[in-house]
Amino acid sequence: xxxxxxxxxxxxxxxxxxxxxxxxxxxxxxxxxxxxxxxxxxxxxxxxxxxxxxxxxxxxxxxxxxxxxxxxxxxxxxxxxxxxxxxxxxxxxxxxxxxxxxxxxxxxxxxxxxxxxxxxxxxxxxxxxxxxxxxxxxxxxxxxxxxxxxxxxxxxxxxxxxxxxxxxxxxxxxxxxxxxxxxxxxxxxxxxxxxxxxxxxxxxxxxxxxxxxxxxxxxxxxxxxxxxxxxxxxxxxxxxxxxxxxxxxxxxxxxxxxxxxxxxxxxxxxxxxxxxxxxxxxxxxxxxxxxxxxxxxxxxxxxxxxxxxxxxxxxxxxxxxxxxxxxxxxxxxxxxxxxxxxxxxxxxxxxxxxxxxxxxxxxxxxxxxxxxxxxxxxxxxxxxxxxxxxxxxxxxxxxxxxxxxxxxxxxxxxxxxxxxxxxxxxxxxxxxxxxxxxxxxxxxxxxxxxxxxxxxxxxxxxxxxxxxxxxxxxxxxxxxxxxxxxxxxxxxxxxxxxxxxxxxxxxxxxxxxxxxxxxxxxxxxxxxxxxxxxxxxxxxxxxxxxxxxxxxxxxxxxxxxxxxxxxxxxxxxxxxxxxxxxxxxxxxxxxxxxxxxxxxxxxxxxxxxxxxxxxxxxxxxxxxxxxxxxxxxxxxxxxxxxxxxxxxxxxxxxxxxxxxxxxxxxxxxxxxxxxxxxxxxxxxxxxxxxxxxxxxxxxxxxxxxxxxxxxxxxxxxxxxxxxxxxxxxxxxxxxxxxxxxxxxxxxxxxxxxxxxxxxxxxxxxxxxxxxxxxxxxxxxxxxxxxxxxxxxxxxxxxxxxxxxxxxxxxxxxxxxxxxxxxxxxxxxxxxxxxxxxxxxxxxxxxxxxxxxxxxxxxxxxxxx
Ligand code: ADP
Numbered sequence: 032x033x034x035x036x037x038x039x040x041x042x043x044x045x046x047x048x049x050x051x052x053x054x055x056x057x058x059x060x061x062x063x064x065x066x067x068x069x070x071x072x073x074x075x076x077x078x079x080x081x082x083x084x085x086x087x088x089x090x091x092x093x094x095x096x097x098x099x100x101x102x103x104x105x106x107x108x109x110x111x112x113x114x115x116x117x118x119x120x121x122x123x124x125x126x127x128x129x130x131x132x133x134x135x136x137x138x139x140x141x142x143x144x145x146x147x148x149x150x151x152x153x154x155x156x157x158x159x160x161x162x163x164x165x166x167x168x169x170x171x172x173x174x175x176x177x178x179x180x181x182x183x184x185x186x187x188x189x190x191x192x193x194x195x196x197x198x199x200x201x202x203x204x205x206x207x208x209x210x211x212x213x214x215x216x217x218x219x220x221x222x223x224x225x226x227x228x229x230x231x232x233x234x235x236x237x238x239x240x241x242x243x244x245x246x247x248x249x250x251x252x253x254x255x256x257x258x259x260x261x262x263x264x265x266x267x268x269x270x271x272x273x274x275x276x277x278x279x280x281x282x283x284x285x286x287x288x289x290x291x292x293x294x295x296x297x298x299x300x301x302x303x304x305x306x307x308x309x310x311x312x313x314x315x316x317x318x319x320x321x322x323x324x325x326x327x328x329x330x331x332x333x334x335x336x337x338x339x340x341x342x343x344x345x346x347x348x349x350x351x352x353x354x355x356x357x358x359x360x361x362x363x364x365x366x367x368x369x370x371x372x373x374x375x376x377x378x379x380x381x382x383x384x385x386x387x388x389x390x391x392x393x394x395x396x397x398x399x400x401x402x403x404x405x406x407x408x409x410x411x412x413x414x415x416x417x418x419x420x421x422x423x424x425x426x427x428x429x430x431x432x433x434x435x436x437x438x439x440x441x442x443x444x445x446x447x448x449x450x451x452x453x454x455x456x457x458x459x460x461x462x463x464x465x466x467x468x469x470x471x472x473x474x475x476x477x478x479x480x481x482x483x484x485x486x487x488x489x490x491x492x493x494x495x496x497x498x499x500x501x502x503x504x505x506x507x508x509x510x511x512x513x514x515x516x517x518x519x520x521x522x523x524x525x526x527x528x529x530x531x532x533x534x535x536x537x538x539x540x541x542x543x544x545x546x547x548x549x550x551x552x553x554x555x556x557x558x559x560x561x562x563x564x565x566x567x568x569x570x571x572x573x574x575x576x577x578x579x580x581x582x583x584x585x586x587x588x589x590x591x592x593x594x595x596x597x598x599x600x601x602x603x604x605x606x607x608x609x610x611x612x613x614x615x616x617x618x619x620x621x622x623x624x625x626x627x628x629x630x631x632x633x634x635x636x637x638x639x640x641x642x643x644x645x646x647x648x649x650x651x652x653x654x655x656x657x658x659x660x661x662x663x664x665x666x667x668x669x670x671x672x673x674x675x676x677x678x679x680x681x682x683x684x685x686x687x688x689x690x691x692x693x694x695x696x697x698x699x700x701x702x703x704x705x706x707x708x709x710x711x712x713x714x715x716x717x718x719x720x721x722x723x724x725x726x727x728x729x730x731x732x733x734x735x736x737x738x739x740x741x742x743x744x745x746x747x748x749x750x751x752x753x754x755x756x757x758x759x760x761x762x763x764x765x766x767x768x769x770x771x772x773x774x775x776x777x778x779x780x781x782x783x784x785x786x787x788x789x790x791x792x793x794x795x796x797x798x799x800x801x802x803x804x805x806x807x808x809x810x811x812x813x814x815x816x817x818x819x820x821x822x823x824x825x826x827x828x829x830x831x832x833x834x835x836x837x838x839x840x841x842x843x844x845x846x847x848x849x850x851x852x853x854x855x856x857x858x859x860x861x862x863x864x865x866x867x868x869x870x871x872x873x874x875x876x877x878x879x880x881x882x883x884x885x886x887x888x889x890x891x892x893x894x895x
Contacts, residue, residue: 045107046233048155054114057153058098061121061146062091068142071594076132083128083198090124114154117165121146122168127173135206135531140293143172143215151220158225165217172213172467176206194536210316266324273317281310302568304563318453322382323434326458333376333494335487340371340405340412348403351392363402371407374487379459383467387416387454387479394477395420422473431469433459455479464489498743525733551595551667552577556585556611557629558603564654566598569656570663575818577781582606596666601630603643609644616645629654698791699746705787709755719836726880727825733872734828745826747800751829752782754801780807782814800825804833807864820866827866831873834864835880850880 037555065087072083079798081167097113104110125142132139142651147165150156156164280420284307286292295303325331348362355362379779384403391401394416423431423438430436435450464484471477552575555566563578570576577594579585583606585599597615601608609630615621625647641649648662727748731741755763758780769777788794802827803817810818838853848856854877861870 033215036536038618040235040239042107043239044232045155047235050107050110050114050155051101053153053155053182054110054117055098055101057114057117057150058094058101060149060153061117062094064145065090065094065121065124070568072128079131080132086124086127090120093120110157111160114156115160115421115721116148116648118146118150118154118164119171120169121150123171126168126171129172129629130175134178135209137209138173140209140213143168143213147216147477148218151224155228155231156224157228158221161221161228163223165221167452169217173210177750234404253352263328263330266321269674274314277310277314281314282305283309294460298568301564303842305564309561315741316449319449319455323451323455323458324378326455328362329494331379331458331462331494332489333379335374335490335495336377338373338375338380340373341366342370342415343377343380343415344384344403344405347381347388351385351388351503355401358395360392360399363400365402365404367405367407371405371412373412373465373483373485374490375483382464383456383481384414384416386456387481390452390479391418391420391477393417394418399476403628405876410483410485414483415478417476417478419476420489422475423469423471423477428469428471429850432467436843462491462494464491468577477858509531519536552592553581553663554585554588554592554594554597554604555578555599556582556597557600559600562600573660574663582608582611585611589615589624593621594624595670596663597624597626598663599626599628601628608646609640609886612644613644617621623670627662627666651782675844695791695793698794701750705756706750706753709752718753719840720749722836722840723751723832724828726835729876729879730828730832730869731825731874733876734824734869740825743796744800744828745806745827747797748796748829751801751833751856752780754780754782757783778805778813797822800829802826804829806830808866809863812864824869827869833866834860835873835877850877 034652041850042110069084069087070081077123078082094117097117101110101113103485104113122143125139125146128142129137129139147168150164151161171414200719205361286301287295288303288307292362322331336765344364345368348364352362367677388403391496392701395401399585402415402417404417405415406415408411414747427436427438429612431438434454436454437450455469456662460481460483467479469477494806551611553570554577555563555564555570556579558580563580567576567578577588577592579588582599582603585597589597599608599611606614608630612628614624615626622645626645627648627650628644629650629652630641630648631652647666647703650659650662707719710718724745728741731744736744758776762769762776765773781802788801802814802821806812806815806822806826807830808819808822808827810816812822834857837852838848839850841847854874856871857865857870861867892894
C-alpha cells in the first residue's frame with residue numbers, strides 16, 4: 032500500500048519536474064558546449080587539437096545516440112539512469128583530456144566543475160543519485176591522474192619553470208590545489224542536489240495535500256448543495272405537514288369555543304382557550320420560521336401595493352391596544368398631516384410592525400410608553416418604534432438582528448421568546464431594499480428605525496410575485512395544493528395572533544383544596560401561569576396543591592408548610608429549578624421532601640445536572656398526565672415507606688432494650704434470692720450477706736466511692752457467698768474442726784460464685800470482686816494468690832467487712848467476739864491480710880457498725 036503510494040508519488044514527482052525534458056536539455060547543452068570548447072583547445076594546447084577533436088566528437092556522438100534513444104525510455108528510473116550516464120560520459124571526455132594534459136596539474140579540471148554545476152541545476156537528482164554520479168566523475172579524474180604523478184608530467188614541469196620554483200615542490204602544490212577544489216565542488220554539489228531535491232519533494236507534497244483538500248471541499252460542497260435542496264424540500268413539507276394538522280386542531284376548537292357544539296362549562300372553556308392560545312403560538316412560530324427561511328433563500332415573493340402609511344399604522348396599533356392596556360402601557364402615533372405613500376407588501380410589512388411593537392410591549396414595564404413616528408423625507412420614509420423599556424446594551428445593537436440572538440441568552444430569561452422576530456423583520460425590510468437599525472440607552476428605552484425607499488424602481492425583478500417557475504418541484508406542488516387550509520380562515524382575529532405570546536394569563540397563586548383521594552400537599556412552582564393551570568387541572572382532584580410562580584416563593588412556602596412533594600420548573604427567571612433543588616437538599620430540615628424537576632429541555636447532560644443538584648426525579652415537557660401522576664405516586668410511596676421503616680426501626684430498638692433490661696432484672700432477682708437462700712441455709716450466719724453489704728458500703732463511701740462503682744460493690748457484697756450454694760449444709764454448719772477435704776470444698780466457693788455470675792455481661796465486674804474476696808494483701812489468700820493492689824479494690828474492702836462480721840457473729844465452732852476485739856484483730860492483720868489504706872478508712876467508720884451479737888441478743892431477749 033505504502034509502496035504503491037511511494038511509487039505513484041515518484042512518478043508524479045518526475046512528471047511534475049519534466050525529467051525527460053530536462054535530460055533532453057542536458058544532452059543538447061552537452062552537444063553544444065563540447066564542440067565550442069575546441070576554441071579553447073586551439074589556444075591553450077594547439078598540439079593536442081586533433082586528439083581533443085576526436086574525443087569531443089566521440090562524446091557528441093554518444094550524446095546524439097542518447098538523444099535518439101530518449102524517446103524509447105518509458106519509466107522514470109530508466110530516464111534517471113540516462114541522466115546519470117550522461118554526466119559520467121561528459122566527465123570521462125574531460126578527464127581524458129585532463130589526463131593527456133598531465134593529470135592533476137592541468138587547468139582543464141574546471142571543465143568537470145562546469146559539467147557538475149550544469150547537471151546539478153538541471154537534473155533533479157536525489158542525494159543517492161547525486162553521490163553516485165559525482166563520485167564516478169571524480170574517479171574518472173582522480174584514478175588516471177594517479178598514474179602520472181610519479182612520472183612528473185611535462186605540464187607540471189613547465190608550470191614550475193614559469194614561476195621559477197623548484198619543480199618538484201611546486202608540481203605537488205598545484206596538483207593538491209586542483210584536487211582540493213574539485214573535491215570540494217563535488218561535495219557541495221551533492222549536498223545542494225539533496226537539499227534542492229528535499230525542497231522540491233516537500234513542495235510537491237503540500238501541493239498534493241492541497242489538491243486533496245480541494246477535492247474534499249468540492250465533495251462536501253456537492254453534499255451541502257443536495258442537503259440544501261433537502262432542507263428546502265423539508266421546509267415546504269413542514270409547511271404542509273405541520274400547519275395542516277395544527278389548523279385542523281384550531282378550526283374545530285374555534286367552533287367549540289364559539290358554542291356551536293353546545294354550551295361549555297367555565298372550566299371546559301378555560302381549558303380549551305389555553306389550548307387555542309398555545310396552538311396560535313405554535314402556528315406563529317412555524318410561520319415565522321418558514322418566512323425567515325424563504326427570505327434567506329431568496330424565495331420570498333412580494334405582492335406590492337401602494338399603501339398610505341398614515342392609514343396603515345393605526346389599525347395595527349388598535350390590535351395591540353388591549354394588550355397594552357392589560358400591561359398598563361400607553362400607545363401613541365405621530366404622523367405627518369398628509370398622506371405618506373409607499374410601495375410595499377402590506378402582509379409582510381405588517382409583520383415588521385407587529386414584531387417591533389410586540390418587542391416594545393414585552394420589554395416595557397407598567398406605566399411605560401410606546402410611540403410610532405412616521406416621517407417623510409426627500410426619497411425615503413422612516414418609521415420609528417420607540418419605547419421607554421429596559422433598553423439594549425450597546426454591543427448588542429447589531430447582533431439582536433441575528434437569528435436566535437437574545438440579549439440575555441441565559442436560561443433564566445424573564446421574557447419568553449425565540450430570537451427570530453427581529454431577524455425576520457430585517458429580512459423583510461431588506462427585500463424591500465430598506466434598512467433597519469436600533470438605537471438604545473440602557474435602562475431608558477430603545478428605538479427601532481425602519482427606513483424605506485419611495486417609488487418602486489429599486490425592487491429586484493425576481494422578488495416580485497409572478498408565481499415564478501424556478502421554485503423547487505415540491506414547493507410548486509404545494510402551491511397548487513388547494514386542500515391546504517388558510518390560517519386567516521380559522522383565526523378570527525388574524526392580527527391578534529401575531530401578539531399571542533404577549534397575552535396575560537391569570538392564575539391565582541395559592542392553595543387549591545378539593546375532596547382528595549390522597550391527602551398529600553404538593554407544591555407546584557412554574558413561572559408560566561399556563562403550566563400551573565395545567566397542573567391544577569391534572570392534579571387538583573387527587574392532591575392538595577399550592578401554586579407559586581417563582582422558586583423564591585416556593586422556598587419560603589417550603590419552610591413554612593413542609594409539603595409532601597415539590598414539582599418545580601427548571602427554566603425560570605431568578606432562581607432556576609436546579610438552584611432550587613440544591614437549596615432544598617442542602618437544608619437539613621427540608622431535604623427529606625422529594626423534588627421532581629419539570630423541564631422542556633431533554634438530553635443526558637440536562638438530566639445529569641438535575642440529578643447532581645439533588646432532584647429526586649425528572650420529567651420532561653410535554654408530559655403525559657399518567658406519567659406525571661405515576662411519578663408523583665412513586666415518590667410519595669417511597670417517602671411513606673421510608674417513614675414507616677424508620678418508625679418500625681425505632682420501635683424495634685426500644686423493644687430490644689426493654690427485653691435486655693427485663694432479662695437483667697430477672698437474673699438479678701434470681702441471684703438475689705439465691706443469696707438469701709444461702710443466708711438461710713447457713714443457720715449461724717443468718718443475715719451475714721446483708722450485714723457484709725452494709726459494712727462494705729460504709730467503708731466504700733468513706734473511701735469516696737460512689738455511683739455505679741458503689742452499686743456494683745453493693746451487689747457484689749450481697750452476692751459474695753453465692754458460691755456456697757454448692758457446699759453441703761453439713762459442711763457449712765459443722766460444729767467441729769473441718770477436714771482438709773471439707774476445707775478445700777469451702778475454699779472453692781469464690782470461684783463457684785464467679786462462675787454463677789459471669790454469664791451475665793453486666794455482672795462481669797461483680798463476678799471479679801466475688802472471686803477475689805478471700806485474697807490476702809500479702810499474697811497468701813485464695814484462689815489466685817493475688818497480692819497488694821492487684822486485688823480488686825472492692826474485694827479488699829469486702830474482705831474487711833466479711834472478717835468483721837465473722838468475728839462478731841456466732842459460728843458453729845466458736846462464740847461471737849466483741850466489736851473491740853474484732854477491730855483489734857483487723858488492725859493486727861493490716862498489711863498482711865488487709866490493705867492498710869482500707870483498714871484506715873474502716874477505722875474511721877467502724878464505730879457506726881452494729882455487731883451481730885447485739886442483734887442476736889436482742890432477738891433472743893424478745894423471744895424470751
Ligand atoms: P425574541 O423572540 O426573543 O423577542 P427578537 O428577535 O424579537 O426575539 O428580539 C431579540 C432580542 O432583542 C430580544 O430577546 C431582546 O433581548 C432584544 N430586544 C428586542 N427588542 C427590544 C426592546 N424593544 N427593548 C429591549 N430589548 C429588545
